[in-house]
Amino acid sequence: MPEQLPPRGNWARAKAPPAVNVPAIVAAVVAVLVAMHVGLWFLGEDWQVWSLYALALIPARFTTADYPMPWGAQYWSLATYMLLHGSWTHLVLNCVWLLIFGTPAARYLGNARFLLLALVSGVAGGLCSLVLHWGQNTIIVGASGGVMGLMGAAIPLMYSERLPHGGWRPARLSELLRNRQALVFTAVVLAITLFSGGTGWTGNSFPAEGSIAWEAHIGGFIAGIIAFYVLAPRMHSA
Numbered sequence: 001m002p003e004q005l006p007p008r009g010n011w012a013r014a015k016a017p018p019a020v021n022v023p024a025i026v027a028a029v030v031a032v033l034v035a036m037h038v039g040l041w042f043l044g045e046d047w048q049v050w051s052l053y054a055l056a057l058i059p060a061r062f063t064t065a066d067y068p069m070p071w072g073a074q075y076w077s078l079a080t081y082m083l084l085h086g087s088w089t090h091l092v093l094n095c096v097w098l099l100i101f102g103t104p105a106a107r108y109l110g111n112a113r114f115l116l117l118a119l120v121s122g123v124a125g126g127l128c129s130l131v132l133h134w135g136q137n138t139i140i141v142g143a144s145g146g147v148m149g150l151m152g153a154a155i156p157l158m159y160s161e162r163l164p165h166g167g168w169r170p171a172r173l174s175e176l177l178r179n180r181q182a183l184v185f186t187a188v189v190l191a192i193t194l195f196s197g198g199t200g201w202t203g204n205s206f207p208a209e210g211s212i213a214w215e216a217h218i219g220g221f222i223a224g225i226i227a228f229y230v231l232a233p234r235m236h237s238a
Contacts, residue, residue, distance in 0.1 A: 022099060023106040025114055030095045033143060036083050037091045056139045057081035057126050063135040078126040079119060084141040094143045101147070101154040105228075108157055108170070113231045114150075120227045121149020121220040128219030145216040149224025151189065155182055156228060173229060190218065 040048050052058075054070055061067045061074035085091040106114040125145020133140070156170035159182050176182045 022103055023111075023114075025111040026099060026102040026106050029102070029115075029118070030098055033083065033085070033091065033095060033098075037085050037088070040084075051084055052139055052141075055080040055084055056141050057129065058137065058139055059130050059133045059135055060137040062130070078123050078130070081126060081141050082122045082143040082146050085143070086141055090142055090144075094147050097147050097151060098143070101151040104157045105150045105153045109153075109228075109231060117153055117224060117227045117231055118146040118150055121152070121224040122146035122216075124149070124223030125216030125218075125220035128215040132215050140216065142216070145220030145223075148189075148217045148220040149227065152221045152224030153228035155185065155225065156232075158182075158185075170228075170232060173225075189221065 036051075040051055053068065054073060055077060057077045058067070058069075058074075061069050061077075085094065102114070102118070105117065109117065122143065122145040125148065126140070129140050156172075156176060159171040159176065159179055160168045161171060161175075162168045171179065171182070
């Protein structure tokens with residue numbers, strides 16, 4: 001049989017897919033969180049205490065006039081508490097969920113909106129913890145509020161709809177509320193959140209009195225869903 005020749009034309013070797021297919025902005029956020037935890041671990045107790053003094057969310061700062069803190073820390077700590085983590089387990093879990101759910105959110109929203117959604121979710125989670133622990137001398141740390149917001153934002157993308165003429169669009173909120181799979185997924189997420197918050201199984205390390213607040217998880221999750229529909233580009237099914 002004659003040898004079959006390839007069709008004529010300019011053919012080049014196809015590029016291999018990247019070994020790690022994660023948006024650069026997601027990898028950068030993970031790198032910052034890991035660098036903060038590793039750096040404080042190496043620097044020792046004095047720097048660890050200083051990080052809590054400067055960055056952690058402490059509700060008592062809002063009610064105690066002479067509470068030791070940098071000026072204005074009670075306000076900026078609603079965002080900076082996300083830079084600290086209570087243990088290696090806490091850090092690893094947040095980074096894993098950030099990679100999983102932050103990736104689709106970053107690809108769809110773009111870098112700026114991705115960061116804004118994570119920030120809004122983290123602040124919302126911090127506010128929920130602040131309200132429920134008002135005036136208490138507890139230390140709240142962790143990026144879980146922002147991560148849970150990204151998880152909430154990923155749900156409309158997970159249950160997206162293909163368009164008749166190509167492409168796809170995220171599920172509308174009304175569609176999610178009628179989607180049994182989406183509701184089951186949400187229920188499982190919230191159940192795990194309440195379990196981890198109630199049992200404290202993620203533990204803590206250098207913040208000996210630290211709190212990994214389930215309130216921040218739920219507040220961030222709800223804020224993330226709402227923020228997604230505010231920030232997402234408008235797409236139509238027609």
